[in-house]
Amino acid sequence: MPAPSRTCECDSPSFTAEMIASLPALRNFARSLCRQRDMAEDLVQETMVRAWSSRHTFLPGSNFKPWVFTILRHQFYNTLRKRSRLVSWEPEAAERLLVQQPEQETGIHLEDIQDALSQLPHSQREMLLLIAASGMSYEEAAVIADCKLGTVKSRINRGRAAMRAIMDGGETRPEHARASM
Numbered sequence: 001m002p003a004p005s006r007t008c009e010c011d012s013p014s015f016t017a018e019m020i021a022s023l024p025a026l027r028n029f030a031r032s033l034c035r036q037r038d039m040a041e042d043l044v045q046e047t048m049v050r051a052w053s054s055r056h057t058f059l060p061g062s063n064f065k066p067w068v069f070t071i072l073r074h075q076f077y078n079t080l081r082k083r084s085r086l087v088s089w090e091p092e093a094a095e096r097l098l099v100q101q102p103e104q105e106t107g108i109h110l111e112d113i114q115d116a117l118s119q120l121p122h123s124q125r126e127m128l129l130l131i132a133a134s135g136m137s138y139e140e141a142a143v144i145a146d147c148k149l150g151t152v153k154s155r156i157n158r159g160r161a162a163m164r165a166i167m168d169g170g171e172t173r174p175e176h177a178r179a180s181m
Contacts, residue, residue: 124155
């Protein structure tokens with residue numbers, strides 16, 4: 001007896017539209033996490049493939065954005081784990097891939113922000129990127145990070161305070177302080 005064909009509401013045009021609409025926010029979040037444009041693009045592409053192949057698990061009527069951001073976040077951590085086992089590049093190969101930094105004043109300010117963000121502990125940086133850069137609500141960020149709402153608010157508050165301190169005073173955090181937060 002042949003298996004009955006299963007139609008899913010997730011195959012609807014609205015699912016495809018949700019995927020397309022989420023692409024800019026996913027790209028921004030991935031670039032912020034990876035800090036490498038190529039890796040971020042690969043991450044977004046893999047996220048879209050996984051979301052499409054798992055569309056049957058998406059509950060119609062639920063919030064699509066946290067669902068797909070969770071897939072991206074999990075894929076990012078999986079990629080990090082895989083890359084940690086790889087041998088690092090030779091310095092000559094890395095130098096060939098360096099891109100000239102922007103010379104405009106806006107680029108300088110953006111560098112300051114990126115530098116300050118890179119000094120934050122990962123948990124605070126991730127929350128700031130989800131809330132401020134990607135426009136997520138605190139509740140959506142809590143779902144994506146799989147933590148409590150109070151934890152999200154605490155990380156945001158500490159991250160904003162640390163960003164202000166770094167941007168105002170140009171203070172850098174010592175390595176041991178970053179690891180303890």
